[in-house]
Structure formats: structure tokens, C-alpha cells
Amino acid sequence: MTTRALVEVKNLKKHFTVSAQSKNPFKKDLVYAVDGVDLEIFKGETLGLVGESGCGKTTLGRCIIRLIESTSGEVHFNSQNILELSNRDMRRLRRHMQIIFQDPFSSLDPRMKVGSIISQPLNVFKNSESGTKKEVIDQLLEAVGLESGITDRFPHEFSGGQRQRIAIARSLALRPQFIIADEPVSALDVSIRAQILNLMTDLKKQFQLTYLYISHDLSTLKFISDRVAVMYLGKIVETGPVGSIFKKPAHPYTQALFEAVPVSNPTLRKKRSQLKGEPPSPISPPPGCRFHPRCSQVMDICSRTDPVQTQVTTGHSVLCHLYVNQRSSE
Amino acid sequence: MSSTPLLSVRDLQVQFKTLHGTVAAVNGVNFDIEKGELYGIVGESGSGKSVTALSILNILPPNGRIDSGQIRYMDSDLLTLEDHQMRAIRGNEIAMVFQDALASFDPVFTIANQIGEAVRIHRKISTSQLNDLIIQQLTSVGIPEPQVRKDQYPHQFSGGMKQRAMSAMALSNKPSLIIADEPTTSLDVTIQAQLMDLFMHLKESLGVSILLITHDMGLIAEVCDRVSVMYAGFILETADVFSLFKEPKHPYTRGLIDSIPSLDKDIDTLVSIPGRVPSPMELPTGCVFQPRCSYAEEACLLGMPKLQSLENGTTVACFRVQKGEI
Numbered sequence: 001m002t003t004r005a006l007v008e009v010k011n012l013k014k015h016f017t018v019s020a021q022s023k024n025p026f027k028k029d030l031v032y033a034v035d036g037v038d039l040e041i042f043k044g045e046t047l048g049l050v051g052e053s054g055c056g057k058t059t060l061g062r063c064i065i066r067l068i069e070s071t072s073g074e075v076h077f078n079s080q081n082i083l084e085l086s087n088r089d090m091r092r093l094r095r096h097m098q099i100i101f102q103d104p105f106s107s108l109d110p111r112m113k114v115g116s117i118i119s120q121p122l123n124v125f126k127n128s129e130s131g132t133k134k135e136v137i138d139q140l141l142e143a144v145g146l147e148s149g150i151t152d153r154f155p156h157e158f159s160g161g162q163r164q165r166i167a168i169a170r171s172l173a174l175r176p177q178f179i180i181a182d183e184p185v186s187a188l189d190v191s192i193r194a195q196i197l198n199l200m201t202d203l204k205k206q207f208q209l210t211y212l213y214i215s216h217d218l219s220t221l222k223f224i225s226d227r228v229a230v231m232y233l234g235k236i237v238e239t240g241p242v243g244s245i246f247k248k249p250a251h252p253y254t255q256a257l258f259e260a261v262p263v264s265n266p267t268l269r270k271k272r273s274q275l276k277g278e279p280p281s282p283i284s285p286p287p288g289c290r291f292h293p294r295c296s297q298v299m300d301i302c303s304r305t306d307p308v309q310t311q312v313t314t315g316h317s318v319l320c321h322l323y324v325n326q327r328s329s330e
Numbered sequence: 331m332s333s334t335p336l337l338s339v340r341d342l343q344v345q346f347k348t349l350h351g352t353v354a355a356v357n358g359v360n361f362d363i364e365k366g367e368l369y370g371i372v373g374e375s376g377s378g379k380s381v382t383a384l385s386i387l388n389i390l391p392p393n394g395r396i397d398s399g400q401i402r403y404m405d406s407d408l409l410t411l412e413d414h415q416m417r418a419i420r421g422n423e424i425a426m427v428f429q430d431a432l433a434s435f436d437p438v439f440t441i442a443n444q445i446g447e448a449v450r451i452h453r454k455i456s457t458s459q460l461n462d463l464i465i466q467q468l469t470s471v472g473i474p475e476p477q478v479r480k481d482q483y484p485h486q487f488s489g490g491m492k493q494r495a496m497s498a499m500a501l502s503n504k505p506s507l508i509i510a511d512e513p514t515t516s517l518d519v520t521i522q523a524q525l526m527d528l529f530m531h532l533k534e535s536l537g538v539s540i541l542l543i544t545h546d547m548g549l550i551a552e553v554c555d556r557v558s559v560m561y562a563g564f565i566l567e568t569a570d571v572f573s574l575f576k577e578p579k580h581p582y583t584r585g586l587i588d589s590i591p592s593l594d595k596d597i598d599t600l601v602s603i604p605g606r607v608p609s610p611m612e613l614p615t616g617c618v619f620q621p622r623c624s625y626a627e628e629a630c631l632l633g634m635p636k637l638q639s640l641e642n643g644t645t646v647a648c649f650r651v652q653k654g655e656i
Contacts, residue, residue, distance in 0.1 A: 052520065190590070192602075194600035197591070222591060256520060260519040260522065261548065263548065264575065267572065274523055278488055
């Protein structure tokens with residue numbers, strides 16, 4: 001691709017230690033939350049990261065902006081490996097990367113007024129370029145569709161949708177290049193979700209943003225994303241342009257995931273093939289392909305060897321043995 | 331339908347006492363559930379859908395009170411029953427599956443213990459028979475290795491498994507009606523699909539009626555027979571599921587359906603409903619949806635429209651739809 005990757009993740013791993021389920025209280029287990037992820041996020045795009053709960057998508061998001069430290073691997077931001085930066089250098093870089101959290105009821109300090117919530121980032125990074133603080137706040141509030149008169153009110157006076165707007169205004173305060181939105185609409189009511197998603201697409205154009213949109217909800221993901229990455233048990237199993245993935249999902253897991261989404265048209269009800277069982281524990285992931293115990297097209301090789309990235313079409317790659325074989329037989 | 335409905339709710343009014351005064355959570359709700367029907371109530375948070383469900387079993391929180399109305403189940407009015415009569419129905423003829431399975435099980439008792447309790451409250455049964463029944467129930471909801479699993483504690487179950495175990499508990503007394511209040515909200519889509527499949531199977535094989543309370547239009551489309559759309563304590567539209575999605579009548583229903591991003595279509599901007607759900611403390615004057623409605627006219631400010639039947643069987647509470655204007 002000609003566009004440069006803004007964020008490039010290479011073989012990123014994050015293993016947590018937890019107390020083991022054993023009689024020995026000192027025994028520890030490793031949770032393989034993120035286990036070897038390669039990912040590129042290009043300038044100006046929205047990459048949608050989808051997966052079920054526990055697959056490691058939130059952990060991956062937080063590792064990318066170093067909210068939690070990774071176990072190993074590299075994260076390049078503007079071609080700079082940020083995992084090697086000192087805390088001081090990292091802090092300087094943070095103004096370019098922001099995050100919007102899932103729950104606007106816990107991500108805003110209840111004892112701070114809206115004005116100070118939004119201006120907090122400006123206080124931390126004092127060299128704000130344009131206008132006085134008040135002007136900046138007013139501009140931000142206008143950009144997210146709130147009145148400028150609300151700066152003296154507290155978060156509890158607002159509804160969920162309005163709070164999420166405040167959180168978005170805060171994340172924009174430093175004019176970042178890159179925003180991670182971690183399930184930004186899942187705590188909101190259906191009729192409000194559309195408002196926030198529309199706002200996010202407008203802001204992306206207005207502020208030339210790059211998003212990593214993390215969600216388990218395929219329908220909102222499809223609306224907002226340019227490219228999609230599907231995650232299962234700590235690994236990215238499929239990436240590609242949104243059109244290509246939704247039209248022709250390649251990985252059996254992606255296919256099953258799409259199949260499970262209820263279709264809002266009762267005339268299209270059908271008996272669907274279903275995923276059996278539940279995702280295995282990330283403490284002891286199955287050997288070989290992690291999806292093989294639930295896969296409907298499982299082969300002998302799947303339980304023995306790790307699959308490798310295979311390209312199905314341009315920009316659309318999949319981590320599955322099915323496609324390796326297809327290529328060699330062609 | 332000619333047969334008498336299994337459950338029939340008439341003019342249900344529920345109020346809550348709060349620090350800021352009395353709040354009307356449900357304002358005159360009417361609906362009927364037929365035998366073997368999967369009935370859906372869909373609405374956003376604060377629409378009164380869960381309160382309606384809790385009212386049926388008379389398990390409102392202490393500050394809630396059913397003000398007036400009638401809830402007929404078969405031949406009896408549930409609201410006039412004595413406590414002991416109500417206890418005989420609760421969990422026996424009408425069972426409930428709650429949203430949060432984690433909070434609904436007692437963490438210090440095994441699953442078998444808790445399912446067993448639900449059975450023993452309603453009938454005498456020998457320990458070995460009870461044991462067989464529990465294993466049979468757990469098997470029927472698709473829990474693998476029921477022999478082992480039944481003696482485990484709730485924390486050893488995953489979210490989906492807990493929700494299955496709760497369905498097993500709800501089914502253990504062979505109820506004729508199951509009320510499921512957002513049963514899949516905390517579950518992943520693939521697990522949700524499994525659970526909904528289970529519900530459909532129960533409906534078809536055992537003929538139980540199910541009242542499904544949800545905010546998810548997709549889920550409604552997938553499984554329900556008939557649907558009521560609730561908003562701010564009122565039912566705005568009741569229709570069979572095919573008419574509801576094919577020709578939604580009420581502007582709110584249209585907005586809800588349009589605001590779901592579709593997996594099949596490519597769109598640039600989502601249709602959104604402006605404004606927000608009103609707080610029950612400060613309901614707007616006139617029609618409750620009027621401040622967010624793009625079709626609102628003067629008449630809408632004057633009073634809340636009553637539900638009226640249209641030609642296709644849909645009932646809708648909207649002046650302009652009733653006049654045939656939209």
C-alpha cells in the first residue's frame with residue numbers, strides 16, 4: 001500500500017500472571033491475553049477490531065498506547081518504537097494518541113466540572129497553540145454538539161449520550177492524530193448510538209483522525225470501519241477491507257460470527273449453523289490453530305501446527321490452514 | 331384469536347416512590363400473550379419494560395407499587411391473589427430468567443442445590459427423583475457433563491452456561507410462561523445465538539409461552555411472534571413481527587429500525603433519533619415522543635394518543651398515523 005502506517009504492531013504479546021487453580025497458593029498461571037499480534041493502522045483510516053469478550057481486544061488497544069506495558073513485541077507510532085521510549089519521551093508523545101472508554105459513567109470524574117474535565121489535557125500539556133483555554137473548550141463543545149454554557153455543570157447532570165460527547169471532546173482537546181475508541185457506544189441506548197457514531201465519522205473528517213474502533217458489535221463496526229481485524233483468543237485471525245470481509249469472510253470463525261448476528265428482518269429467519277461450545281480459556285489455549293476445537297472445517301493439521309498468515313485477496317489475509325492448502329494446490 | 335389468552339395485562343400502572351417524589355414508570359400498558367407464543371417487549375432503558383415484567387410476578391422492589399390495572403393469568407387475576415397463592419404460581423407456572431445470571435444465583439450453593447430448591451418449594455419429590463430431574467433439566471438446556479456440572483458452584487460456570495443453568499431452573503417445574511428479561515445482554519453473539527436457539531426449541535417442543543424483554547431489535551426480528559414497542563412507560567405500537575419490520579407505523583418504531591446499522595447495506599450516515607429518552611420525572615406534555623418526533627404537530631402537544639387498531643391488525647398510539655397522514 002502507498003499510504004504509510006501510522007501505527008504498526010509487530011508480534012505484540014501481553015501475558016498476565018494469575019493465581020493458579022491449584023492447592024499450591026504460590027503457583028501462578030499465565031493468561032495469554034494477546035499472543036503475537038501483527039497489525040497495521042494506516043493514516044486516516046478507521047480500523048475496526050472485533051472479537052468476543054475475553055479475546056484480548058481491549059488489552060491489545062491498551063498495549064498499543066502503553067496504558068499497560070506489553071510483555072514483548074514492538075509498537076511503532078509514526079515509525080518510532082514507542083515500547084522503547086522512556087517515560088518522559090512517552091509522555092510527550094501521548095498528546096498524539098487518545099482513548100475513549102466504553103462506560104461514560106465511570107470515565108468522567110464525578111467531582112470535576114465539564115469545563116475542567118475537557119481542559120485537563122490542556123493543563124497537562126501547557127503549550128496549547130491556538131486561543132485561550134475558554135475558546136478552545138467552546139470550540140470543542142461545539143464540535144461534539146453540546147452547548148457552550150455547560151462548562152460549570154457536573155457529569156451526573158448529563159445523560160449517557162451527552163457524557164460520551166464530553167469524553168469525546170476531552171479526547172480531542174490536544175488535537176491527537178490517533179484515537180482508540182473502546183466500545184464507545186455499547187453502554188448507550190439504541191437511538192443514541194447512531195448519534196454518537198455519526199458524530200465520530202464527522203469528527204474524523206474534520207480533525208483528520210485515525211481511529212482504532214474496538215467492538216463486539218458487528219453492525220456498528222461495519223458502519224464506521226474502513227478495514228476490519230477479527231480477533232480470537234489473543235490472535236488476529238483475519239484482516240481486510242470492510243467490504244471484502246463482510247462480503248466474503250474467509251476464516252471459519254469470522255463466518256460463524258457473522259452467522260450469529262440477528263438479522264433485523266423476520267422474513268430472513270433461517271436455521272443457522274452454529275458455533276458449538278464456548279471460547280477456551282486463554283490460560284491454556286489449544287495447540288495449533290486456536291479455533292480448531294470449535295471449527296466446522298477442522299483438519300488433521302489444525303491441532304498440530306500453527307497456521308500462518310495467508311493472503312486471500314489484496315489486503316485481505318487470514319490465519320487458517322484451509323487457505324494455505326488452497327494456494328499450494330493451485 | 332378466539333381462545334382466551336394465557337396472560338392478559340390491562341391498564342397496568344406502576345409507580346415508584348423516590349427521593350424526588352412519585353414517578354410513574356408504567357402508564358397504562360395492555361397486552362395479551364397467547365399459549366405457545368413468543369412475545370417481545372422492546373424498548374430503551376427507562377421505557378418501563380422490565381418493570382412491566384416484574385409486575386407480572388409481583389416482585390417489584392419495595393419502593394415500587396402497582397397502582398391499578400389487571401393481570402389475568404388463565405382464570406385468576408394475579409393482583410388480587412393472596413401471598414401464598416402468588417407463591418404457588420411464581421417459579422412454578424410463571425418462571426423468570428433474569429438478565430444477570432451471575433447475580434441471580436447464590437454463590438455459596440451448588441447449582442443442583444439451587445435448582446432443587448426451586449422444585450422442592452412446589453412439590454414433594456424424593457432425593458433420587460430430584461437428582462434425576464436436575465440432570466435431565468441440565469441436559470435439556472445443553473450443559474455438557476451434567477453429572478459433574480450439577481455439583482459445581484455458580485462461579486465455575488461461564489456466563490453462557492450460567493444463563494443455561496438459569497433456564498434449566500426456570501423450566502424445572504414445567505411452567506406455561508417464562509419471562510426472560512434481557513437474557514442475552516451480557517452474552518456474546520455466538521452464545522446469544524445458542525441461547526435463542528434453545529428458547530425456540532423449548533417453545534416448539536414444550537409449547538411454553540415466552541415473554542422476551544429486550545432492547546435489541548435484531549433479536550426481536552429473529553425470534554418473536556408478536557411485539558410491543560415501549561417508550562417512557564407507554565406502549566406505542568403492538569404488531570406481529572412481520573408487519574412491524576415491514577411497515578413500522580409509529581415514528582419511534584421507524585426510528586428504531588432505521589437506526590440499526592445494517593450488515594447488508596452500505597450507508598454514509600445513520601438515521602438517528604434526535605434528543606434523548608425523557609426522564610420519567612419530567613415527561614413531556616402531550617404525546618411522550620413528541621419532542622423527538624419529526625412528524626409532531628399541534629395536536630400532539632395536547633394529549634397522549636390512545637392505542638388504536640389499524641387495518642392490518644397493528645395497534646398504534648399516534649394521532650397522525652391514526653388519521654392516516656403518515
